[in-house]
Amino acid sequence: MIRVTGIGVVSALGRDVADLGCKRALMAATGAFAYSEIGETPFFQGTLEEDEVRDGFALGLDAAWAALDDAEISPAEVPVSLVLATGAGDTRALEADTEAPARPYDLARQMADAMGLTGVVLTVATACSSSSYAASLARDLLAQGAGHVLLCGVESKSDSSQYTFKSLMALDPAGCFPFTERRNGTVLGAGAAALLLTDTPQGNKRTYARLSGISLTCDGYHDTAPEPEGRAVRRGVDQALAQGGHQHAEIDLFVPHATGTKLNDAIEARLLDTLFGDDARGRMVLLKGDIGHTCGASSAFSMAVAAKALHEGGARAALIGASAFGGNNAAVVMSRAEGAI
Amino acid sequence: MTAPVLHIRAVSAMTPGWMGVNGGIPAAPVPDMGTWFDATAHLGRKGHRYLSHPTKYALAAAQRIGDAIRGGADAALYLGTGSADTEHRRQIVRGLNGCPDVLPGAASAPSASVNGPAGTLARIFGITGPVMTLTGGDDSALICLWQAATAMARGDVGACVIGQVEHVPGSADGAVLWSLDLEHGDSAVAEIVFDGWSRLQGDADTALLREIAAIAGEVTLIAADTPQLRALIRPLQHARCAFEFMPASTLSDVLIADMHLFSLLTLAILNGTGGSILILSGNGHLFKLSCKPRGLNNA
Numbered sequence: 001m002i003r004v005t006g007i008g009v010v011s012a013l014g015r016d017v018a019d020l021g022c023k024r025a026l027m028a029a030t031g032a033f034a035y036s037e038i039g040e041t042p043f044f045q046g047t048l049e050e051d052e053v054r055d056g057f058a059l060g061l062d063a064a065w066a067a068l069d070d071a072e073i074s075p076a077e078v079p080v081s082l083v084l085a086t087g088a089g090d091t092r093a094l095e096a097d098t099e100a101p102a103r104p105y106d107l108a109r110q111m112a113d114a115m116g117l118t119g120v121v122l123t124v125a126t127a128c129s130s131s132s133y134a135a136s137l138a139r140d141l142l143a144q145g146a147g148h149v150l151l152c153g154v155e156s157k158s159d160s161s162q163y164t165f166k167s168l169m170a171l172d173p174a175g176c177f178p179f180t181e182r183r184n185g186t187v188l189g190a191g192a193a194a195l196l197l198t199d200t201p202q203g204n205k206r207t208y209a210r211l212s213g214i215s216l217t218c219d220g221y222h223d224t225a226p227e228p229e230g231r232a233v234r235r236g237v238d239q240a241l242a243q244g245g246h247q248h249a250e251i252d253l254f255v256p257h258a259t260g261t262k263l264n265d266a267i268e269a270r271l272l273d274t275l276f277g278d279d280a281r282g283r284m285v286l287l288k289g290d291i292g293h294t295c296g297a298s299s300a301f302s303m304a305v306a307a308k309a310l311h312e313g314g315a316r317a318a319l320i321g322a323s324a325f326g327g328n329n330a331a332v333v334m335s336r337a338e339g340a341i
Numbered sequence: 342m343t344a345p346v347l348h349i350r351a352v353s354a355m356t357p358g359w360m361g362v363n364g365g366i367p368a369a370p371v372p373d374m375g376t377w378f379d380a381t382a383h384l385g386r387k388g389h390r391y392l393s394h395p396t397k398y399a400l401a402a403a404q405r406i407g408d409a410i411r412g413g414a415d416a417a418l419y420l421g422t423g424s425a426d427t428e429h430r431r432q433i434v435r436g437l438n439g440c441p442d443v444l445p446g447a448a449s450a451p452s453a454s455v456n457g458p459a460g461t462l463a464r465i466f467g468i469t470g471p472v473m474t475l476t477g478g479d480d481s482a483l484i485c486l487w488q489a490a491t492a493m494a495r496g497d498v499g500a501c502v503i504g505q506v507e508h509v510p511g512s513a514d515g516a517v518l519w520s521l522d523l524e525h526g527d528s529a530v531a532e533i534v535f536d537g538w539s540r541l542q543g544d545a546d547t548a549l550l551r552e553i554a555a556i557a558g559e560v561t562l563i564a565a566d567t568p569q570l571r572a573l574i575r576p577l578q579h580a581r582c583a584f585e586f587m588p589a590s591t592l593s594d595v596l597i598a599d600m601h602l603f604s605l606l607t608l609a610i611l612n613g614t615g616g617s618i619l620i621l622s623g624n625g626h627l628f629k630l631s632c633k634p635r636g637l638n639n640a
Binding site: 084095102103109118122126140160163167168169216217220232324326328 | 418423427429430431434436437451453460463464467468469471472473474475476477478481487537539540
């Protein structure tokens, strides 16, 4: 049984996972987002300063340490492996000087060295679905005896990413309104979310949730646009549910990818309606309207919120969706850890 | 979960110093690094205008072994890279910093994503199982091999492509791909078992020697060629464990950096290396493989 025993987040809403559920008051106090210099496109900055959202290393470290502290795990005492998920890595060097050598995807090793982690270190970059793919990798590491795996999704503010989304007309200057009629694109955000996963007995330590099913599928259809019928997405949901031995009726909470773009939201909405009934949309958490689209980190935020909600009661199981450029899809099922503290 | 026997169905290299299927290794590196790849010659006249260099390399390498690549829901693709998006992102930054003429349009947006090459290959070959891009060092393709072995052992995947693609002109440029499946066949390049991987704990030298000593018989160690490592292993060359060290100089000089380890492993297998293989990466990971070469169809 894979358990989530620690959670750490850094987002536009701050450094407490509980903040992710109380957006409105904070937004009123801080303002929702700053406007990027790139064609007056929005960026979801919230409480974070400009130098903070540009620093993927610091964002990742903050979230990773918070998850370890939350789980009461010291990497000096037990081996901890790190699976880093990111869409663009650390682009600061690459974007500051266009000629100097840059290794944007070296973040994981830098973080592991800084934290004294002694387990294996790897990085997955399947664009906006990266963190769910990291969950699959973490599961496989635990199966080979890793003991404790830190899953950390990190995305910093990147001019080249902002420009790319703008060039695809995927940004909405008015904001991010997933699953609403007024949706017309997304708003990028920055942050990091980390979950400490383990399959070792926890004794009297807290378990937030179980990770009970993961499926990875690819549309094989288009390099950036999703396959309109959502066939691979549906296959992934069915596989993830079957892995965990869950019936559709057991899913009480949905955290869809929900970017606020026309096509992605339509595909997900139709899938939820078809598989889970009309009331599924009343049990959704739509994070990107709160913290922006954190790309490679986004489904780590989704898993963090789902784990917290499952621990606090009410829901039996949660379905977390993720999709990305390249046609990458992922479905993750998390469930309440019965008898957990 | 028992480690499955993976059959390397075909190997394709598309690099400045090495273009070939299941072999074809040249004696000398290509002199002009800037113009070594002719997209029209390898991909035809149409359909690749907006693809990035890494995507073109990967596609050209894949098409040469297209008969050995399977699509479908039980097919997978695991691709390692640390640089597939670098050129495109730099072009954007140049454009934003005062050269608007070079700003790329929406048609080339997939090039900004490091998983662009994998996405394009998945689309063209109809691969709809797991398609994963691993980054973060010189061992990304070896972690791909671990993922392939794991997914196949679990029964999720019946056939897959693994490999590495890079675009760092003058350092590491090109793609090396393997087609893998679980079925035995006469055309297989080799049989390989992924025996595990870990990060060397404590004193790395001592840990490496301990791992080598734990293996009975001959061991091939693949690692970056450093004086320290040569000094460390010298005594072992006369010990019970026969031992072959494979320095970088056995390879064309252009195949270095992040493609180094995977290229060395590929060449070792193509050259008939069998038995236990240990691979030490720059991240301090030690990969353990067992390999049984089969007959090659050099092309």
